Amino acid sequence: MKLKANIAAMEAYVPGKTVPGAVKLSSNENPLGPSPKALDAIREALDGVHRYPDGAAAALKTALTRQWEISRESIMVANGSDEVFMLLAAAWIGPGENAVSARETFSQYRYAVHLFGADIRELPLSEGRFNLEAILEAIDRQTRMVFLCNPNNPTGTYRNHDEIENFLSRMPQDVIVILDEAYAEFADQPDFPDSKALLKKYPHLVVTRTFSKLYGLAGLRVGYALGNSKIISGADRASMPFNVNNLAQAAALAAIADEKHRNATLNLVQTEKAFFSAELNQRNIFYYPTQANFICFRLDTPIADLWTPIASRGIALRDLKSFGLPQMARYTFGTRKNNIRLLEILDEVADK
Numbered sequence: 532m533k534l535k536a537n538i539a540a541m542e543a544y545v546p547g548k549t550v551p552g553a554v555k556l557s558s559n560e561n562p563l564g565p566s567p568k569a570l571d572a573i574r575e576a577l578d579g580v581h582r583y584p585d586g587a588a589a590a591l592k593t594a595l596t597r598q599w600e601i602s603r604e605s606i607m608v609a610n611g612s613d614e615v616f617m618l619l620a621a622a623w624i625g626p627g628e629n630a631v632s633a634r635e636t637f638s639q640y641r642y643a644v645h646l647f648g649a650d651i652r653e654l655p656l657s658e659g660r661f662n663l664e665a666i667l668e669a670i671d672r673q674t675r676m677v678f679l680c681n682p683n684n685p686t687g688t689y690r691n692h693d694e695i696e697n698f699l700s701r702m703p704q705d706v707i708v709i710l711d712e713a714y715a716e717f718a719d720q721p722d723f724p725d726s727k728a729l730l731k732k733y734p735h736l737v738v739t740r741t742f743s744k745l746y747g748l749a750g751l752r753v754g755y756a757l758g759n760s761k762i763i764s765g766a767d768r769a770s771m772p773f774n775v776n777n778l779a780q781a782a783a784l785a786a787i788a789d790e791k792h793r794n795a796t797l798n799l800v801q802t803e804k805a806f807f808s809a810e811l812n813q814r815n816i817f818y819y820p821t822q823a824n825f826i827c828f829r830l831d832t833p834i835a836d837l838w839t840p841i842a843s844r845g846i847a848l849r850d851l852k853s854f855g856l857p858q859m860a861r862y863t864f865g866t867r868k869n870n871i872r873l874l875e876i877l878d879e880v881a882d883k
């Protein structure tokens with residue numbers, strides 16, 4: 532037996548950790564939990580779990596066609612956006628070819644590309660943001676896809692509409708640009724990219740979204756991609772027949788309709804972002820201005836050394852060593868009580 536070299540070389544995913552007794556704010560999940568309407572839908576769908584799910588996810592896709600004003604052929608629903616990246620890579624990249632992305636970003640792009648024996652070129656961020664010029668320069672004839680994370684995980688920074696549009700217009704038309712917008716719903720800057728408009732204009736653009744963050748359904752695994760039907764149908768061919776289960780489809784559909792829960796989540800994130808950023812300012816702690824539901828800040832001591840003292844005092848945050856940022860932490864905004872607690876802990880344990 533011989534393990535394939537590309538698989539042997541892959542590094543395991545490092546998830547956000549927690550310990551008993553600590554509030555987990557390390558994986559950018561929704562601190563308000565799932566939508567109550569989604570929970571009702573799950574309870575109702577339970578009686579039908581002896582049936583296979585709808586492989587076409589028809590009802591969910593119909594809701595998404597309305598939201599995005601896009602045809603059903605332009606949508607792919609999958610087992611989390613993680614699976615979306617994997618299916619895109621399965622269909623559109625292979626050995627001898629490459630993808631381009633950033634170094635300090637979400638690791639699943641690397642995973643997807645390596646899984647299919649291709650290479651990924653990862654360029655350093657520039658002042659915490661995707662370096663679009665460097666990405667353009669790194670593209671060659673073997674480049675099949677580019678991954679942009681906007682807002683970026685883990686920095687929370689973003690590239691604006693004009694910057695993304697300029698990038699798309701200069702990108703060769705046969706390179707697929709995957710714009711991962713897992714956190715886009717939390718963005719509040721007026722110049723944040725309007726991806727609905729960009730999709731109409733750029734046939735090599737694929738936008739991905741997830742139900743794991745705003746909608747609080749991370750445990751059910753639902754994500755989707757939007758793009759031209761040729762790219763989407765290619766990726767869909769690589770999919771297992773029933774990749775999104777009954778409960779996940781029912782919950783996602785109900786969550787889209789739950790405006791109350793969505794607004795409550797957005798209010799919490801905006802209010803706590805303002806509160807927490809102001810508190811960090813007062814303490815002279817560096818952070819990147821964020822457009823996401825988390826914030827990335829720097830302490831003088833490597834976070835790996837502080838993680839346990841912080842967690843043992845009640846908050847599990849994310850140590851960014853695996854992202855190549857050992858001095859930085861990523862914290863998902865929690866309730867006011869959680870956020871005050873973390874500030875108290877930082878006052879106690881961190882050198883400032």
Ligand SMILES: Cc1ncc(COP(=O)(O)O)c(C=O)c1O
Pocket residue numbers: 558559610611612613614637680683684711713714740741742743749752753754
């Ligand atoms: C930038 C980014 N994209 C995608 C995902 C994965 O989303 P999903 O839960 O839909 O697989 C995450 C999860 O942390 C993320 O941070």
